[in-house]
Amino acid sequence: MLEIKNLHARIAEDETEILRGIDLTVNAGEVHAIMGPNGSGKSTLSYILAGKDDYEVTEGEILFNGENMLDMEPDERAAAGMFLAFQYPIEIPGVATMEFLKTAMNAQRKARGEDTLSIPDFMKRVKEAAAHLNVSMDMLKRPLNVGFSGGEKKRAEILQMSLLEPKLCVLDETDSGLDIDALRIVSDGVNKLRGPDRAMVVITHYQRLLDHIVPDVVHVLSKGKIVKTGDKDLALELEKNGYADIINAAA
Amino acid sequence: MNANAPIRNTQAESDLIDRYDAAKSALAGSVAVSALRDSALGQIKDKGLPHRRVEEYKYSDLRAFMKSAAPLATAADSAAVKGVLEASETFGDLDRFKIVVANGSFVAELSDIDALAAEGVSVSNLADALSGDEGAQLLKSPKTGPNDGLVALNTAFVQGGVVVTVADGAEVSKPLELVQLATATGAQVVRNKITVGKSAKLRVLESFSGDTGYGEINTVFDYDVADNAHVAATRLITGKTESARLLTTIATLGAEAEFKSLGFIAGPQFVRNQQFINFTGENSEAKIYGVSMAGGRDLADQTLIVDHAVPHCNSREFFKTVLDGEARGVYQGRINVAPHAQKTDGEMMTQALLLSETAEMANKPELEIFADDVLCAHGATSGQIDEDLLFYLRARGIPEDEATTLLVLAFLSEAIEEYGEDDVTEGLEQRVRDWLAGH
Ligand SMILES: Nc1ncnc2c1ncn2[C@@H]1O[C@H](COP(=O)(O)OP(=O)(O)O)[C@@H](O)[C@H]1O
Ligand SMILES: [Mg+2]
Numbered sequence: 001m002l003e004i005k006n007l008h009a010r011i012a013e014d015e016t017e018i019l020r021g022i023d024l025t026v027n028a029g030e031v032h033a034i035m036g037p038n039g040s041g042k043s044t045l046s047y048i049l050a051g052k053d054d055y056e057v058t059e060g061e062i063l064f065n066g067e068n069m070l071d072m073e074p075d076e077r078a079a080a081g082m083f084l085a086f087q088y089p090i091e092i093p094g095v096a097t098m099e100f101l102k103t104a105m106n107a108q109r110k111a112r113g114e115d116t117l118s119i120p121d122f123m124k125r126v127k128e129a130a131a132h133l134n135v136s137m138d139m140l141k142r143p144l145n146v147g148f149s150g151g152e153k154k155r156a157e158i159l160q161m162s163l164l165e166p167k168l169c170v171l172d173e174t175d176s177g178l179d180i181d182a183l184r185i186v187s188d189g190v191n192k193l194r195g196p197d198r199a200m201v202v203i204t205h206y207q208r209l210l211d212h213i214v215p216d217v218v219h220v221l222s223k224g225k226i227v228k229t230g231d232k233d234l235a236l237e238l239e240k241n242g243y244a245d246i247i248n249a250a251a
Numbered sequence: 252m253n254a255n256a257p258i259r260n261t262q263a264e265s266d267l268i269d270r271y272d273a274a275k276s277a278l279a280g281s282v283a284v285s286a287l288r289d290s291a292l293g294q295i296k297d298k299g300l301p302h303r304r305v306e307e308y309k310y311s312d313l314r315a316f317m318k319s320a321a322p323l324a325t326a327a328d329s330a331a332v333k334g335v336l337e338a339s340e341t342f343g344d345l346d347r348f349k350i351v352v353a354n355g356s357f358v359a360e361l362s363d364i365d366a367l368a369a370e371g372v373s374v375s376n377l378a379d380a381l382s383g384d385e386g387a388q389l390l391k392s393p394k395t396g397p398n399d400g401l402v403a404l405n406t407a408f409v410q411g412g413v414v415v416t417v418a419d420g421a422e423v424s425k426p427l428e429l430v431q432l433a434t435a436t437g438a439q440v441v442r443n444k445i446t447v448g449k450s451a452k453l454r455v456l457e458s459f460s461g462d463t464g465y466g467e468i469n470t471v472f473d474y475d476v477a478d479n480a481h482v483a484a485t486r487l488i489t490g491k492t493e494s495a496r497l498l499t500t501i502a503t504l505g506a507e508a509e510f511k512s513l514g515f516i517a518g519p520q521f522v523r524n525q526q527f528i529n530f531t532g533e534n535s536e537a538k539i540y541g542v543s544m545a546g547g548r549d550l551a552d553q554t555l556i557v558d559h560a561v562p563h564c565n566s567r568e569f570f571k572t573v574l575d576g577e578a579r580g581v582y583q584g585r586i587n588v589a590p591h592a593q594k595t596d597g598e599m600m601t602q603a604l605l606l607s608e609t610a611e612m613a614n615k616p617e618l619e620i621f622a623d624d625v626l627c628a629h630g631a632t633s634g635q636i637d638e639d640l641l642f643y644l645r646a647r648g649i650p651e652d653e654a655t656t657l658l659v660l661a662f663l664s665e666a667i668e669e670y671g672e673d674d675v676t677e678g679l680e681q682r683v684r685d686w687l688a689g690h
Contacts, residue, residue: 050646078648092640094661100644103657110646143661162646 001197002026002049002168006060009048017046018044018055020224026168031200033210033235038219038244042203045221046172052075052082064168076105079111081167085157085174087203092144097156099146101126105163113219129162133189150177158189169193169200175209187212207239222247258299266320269294269436273405274323279378279674280410288310291406294398301400309611310398310581311552316495316521321466323410324354331434332358339432341458341487343366343678347426352376353437353461355410362413371421371451376414377442388415392473392501394535394558395527401497405471405590408440409447412470419448419477426485426674427453431470432461439471447480448503450670454672457486459496468493478505478532484512485675488522489682495521504564506532513670515679515685516543516551530564530592540670541570542663544683545578546608546690552581557597559588562622565596572603573659574610575690582631583615590621599629604662606655 002025009019018041036042048055049062051074061183063070069077078212092100106116110140110145117125130140145153154174161169166190171190177185190213194200202213210218210232220243228234238246260268260629271292280288301307302314332353348363348370356395357376364374380389390409395402417423429443459468476482488496498518514524522545528537543551551574557566572580583592583603603612614631636658660683667679 050642050647054643071650074642075648075650075654080645084646086643086646090639090643090660092643092661094664095644095657100647100657102650103653104644104647107650111648111650164647211637239401 001028001065002201003063005227007048007057007062007064009044009055012056018127019048020222020251021060022224022226024219025197026201028167028199029196030217031194031202031213031215033202033204033218034221035213035218035235036203037066037247040221041219041224043172046087046170046201046203047083049082051076053112076111078164078166079108083161083164083166083169085154085161085169085171087172087176089145089157091146093146095137095143095144097140097144098126101163102158104160108164110222122235125163129159132192133159133161133162134185151179151182154178154186155182158186162189162193167198171197171200171204172203173205174202175204175206183209184212186199195246203251207235220246222250256663257297260296260299261314261317263314263320264295264299264314264403265316267404267563268292270320270322272409278408280381281386284327284390286383287387287390288407291403293404294400295407298400300404307554307583310579310583311521311523312551313495313497313521313523315468316550321436321438321494324433324435324439324466325409327353327358327434327545329358329360330643332361332432333568334430335434335461336361336430339458339460341430341460342428342456342523342675345426345678347428347672348423348430348437349430349458350413350425352412352429352431352441354388354433354435354437356439357413364606367427370423372423372427372442372453375414375415377414378410378461379443380414381409390442392471393503394500394529395499399525401469401499401501401523401525402471404497405440405442405469405499408438409442409467410440410445412441415443415445417447417451418455420450421448422452423454426456428456431457431459431468433466435484436464437466439466439468439470441468441537442473443470443547444473444475446475447477447482450462450480451477452531455482455484456675457484459488459525460490461595467497468512469497470501473688474500474502474510475676476508476510478644479507480505480511483509483672485672486512486514486524488514488516490521491517496523498524500526501529502526502537503529503531504535505538506534507647508532508535509538510536511538511540511670513672514541514543515682516541516545516553517682518544518690520547522550523552528555528557528566530561533561533563535564537564537566538670539566539568540666541572542666542679542688543570543572543580544690545580546575547596548577548578550581551582554581554583556585557596558586559592559597560677562595564592564594566598568599569666570601571663572601572612573606574603574612575606577609577654579610580612582613582663583617585617586627586629588618588620588622588625588627592622593624595622595627597624597625597627601631602662603633604659605633606636612686613623656684659683659687
């Protein structure tokens with residue numbers, strides 16, 4: 001599904017190199033976790049996958065279902081099945097959440113040559129997904145993310161993910177800012193989407209989330225490179241010993 | 252240059268002087284009205300059209316813009332007027348009364364005079380009134396800018412318009428559209444005097460449609476809002492027109508009164524929408540909104556002076572501008588607070604969104620406060636679309652143009668929604684979408 005080969009990238013504005021040769025293959029049906037200290041480039045990688053133009057790829061390539069992802073606009077990537085749950089979902093004043101959801105779902109359907117949703121069909125889907133994620137109708141009536149608490153924003157991201165039914169889900173620290181109950185709700189929402197046709201990349205600092213969303217593969221990212229790859233036990237090891245040993249061993 | 256010496260007239264000014272001589276005998280009015288017209292023309296002769304060296308027109312140089320002046324539009328054929336009226340799409344199928352002014356003159360037979368009479372609203376021809384004893388009074392506007400050039404131009408040439416009087420206590424059940432249309436090219440110079448009686452309620456829609464070819468529109472809406480009366484006026488200034496749209500509101504408010512207005516600009520090449528709001532009674536409120544969109548090399552100018560001459564009045568001004576191409580936007584807003592106008596509450600905000608690097612916004616909010624116990628604030632912002640917002644929407648599959656539309660609409664809707672005349676909101680928002688799709 002996703003093949004990242006020798007990816008080097010820098011900040012477009014000041015040419016600071018952030019990613020220094022990432023290789024990562026994620027197959028359909030798999031869940032990969034990416035862990036790593038602050039500033040190692042996890043969010044940068046997720047932004048590059050989504051198509052943010054603050055970053056410049058200087059070397060390497062990204063294939064998404066065999067297609068050159070770097071040639072695609074952010075909205076084309078989304079329509080092709082890429083979804084990023086943002087670490088910091090932003091508030092968009094004046095854009096009603098429902099209007100936004102409808103526009104996004106229909107834009108993707110249109111890009112894929114599918115019919116637009118009828119209003120009742122759309123409402124039904126939103127209500128169902130919202131109920132599962134404990135998102136209130138009151139939240140949906142507000143402008144997108146405006147005045148949402150940190151946890152509400154994260155739940156709203158997963159709500160969008162459930163409705164858009166992407167093929168590749170990239171979750172950037174979706175667990176940060178969640179209390180235990182919210183963490184369970186969000187994880188259940190994510191797990192519901194697990195399936196043989198879908199791949200997930202879960203970025204996190206903490207083992208905690210991985211108790212709920214159990215990964216097939218765990219990678220450690222440090223200074224823009226994957227320095228170690230293992231199974232879910234690697235996360236437990238990190239939790240116990242911290243990053244220092246692994247990073248030093250790799251250096 | 253000596254500011255007092257008469258200027259050398261431009262082609263347009265010479266045209267206007269010729270136009271005046273040719274039209275004078277046909278222009279309505281008593282002897283006193285004629286004298287007012289002569290003196291107003293004298294002002295144009297001596298000072299010229301408003302230009303950039305006049306402070307109030309610093310950013311909107313009408314003198315430079317007007318290369319020539321069209322003759323006045325001539326009387327319209329009734330069937331043609333009907334055709335234009337039926338084809339006009341100003342406020343869609345909103346249920347409303349209509350008063351029609353075509354080619355500068357009131358058209359009684361196409362106006363809902365009887366239905367309005369039943370609601371306590373009388374409508375008569377301004378041209379007739381100008382010939383009567385009170386004629387000159389109609390043109391002696393209370394307070395505008397000092398010798399405002401546009402109002403002078405209007406006084407000199409005014410062809411007609413309507414005198415609308417709402418009886419005390421009348422709450423007009425439907426909005427009243429003042430339709431100003433044209434069946435042929437030519438300048439339209441119109442004045443409407445709207446008097447709203449004590450405790451009356453009136454919602455007005457002001458529109459301009461029809462032949463949008465050569466010929467400027469100069470219209471003055473003179474509102475007299477009596478004690479405890481409420482008025483909301485929605486002005487629609489649209490269409491890809493090449494000639495100037497010169498519009499003036501004068502509103503004089505009694506006590507406990509409310510005057511609300513929204514000036515909506517989308518399309519014409521040169522728009523000056525100016526408002527002079529005068530408080531003459533206590534505990535009144537003015538809420539003035541503006542939504543401007545301009546592209547190409549067009550100009551959208553929203554200018555206003557709110558004069559707090561008495562204590563205990565509130566005013567709120569909220570203006571939004573979206574510019575593309577090499578367009579220019581202007582906001583000049585001044586709140587005057589007289590020395591004894593204590594407890595004035597004035598709040599002014601102007602915000603612009605620039606869709607191109609070459610568009611320019613001139614934001615000039617001003618407070619002139621001579622009282623000490625007042626609450627006045629102003630703010631101005633100007634910026635581009637937030638790239639992070641745009642990226643978020645695009646990352647959800649919304650193409651760039653659609654995402655831009657959502658964000659621009661969100662930006663402009665703030666003013667439309669605060670204005671709060673719900674039955675026009677949707678139509679105006681659709682106009683924003685249309686403008687974005689086709690400007
Ligand atoms: N747009 C940007 N402008 C400047 N610095 C950036 C930008 N994006 C990322 N960085 C820097 O790149 C490094 C990696 O950041 P990030 O990808 O957010 O790390 P992580 O998500 O692993 O904490 C950090 O040093 C961060 O400050
Ligand atoms: Mg991060």
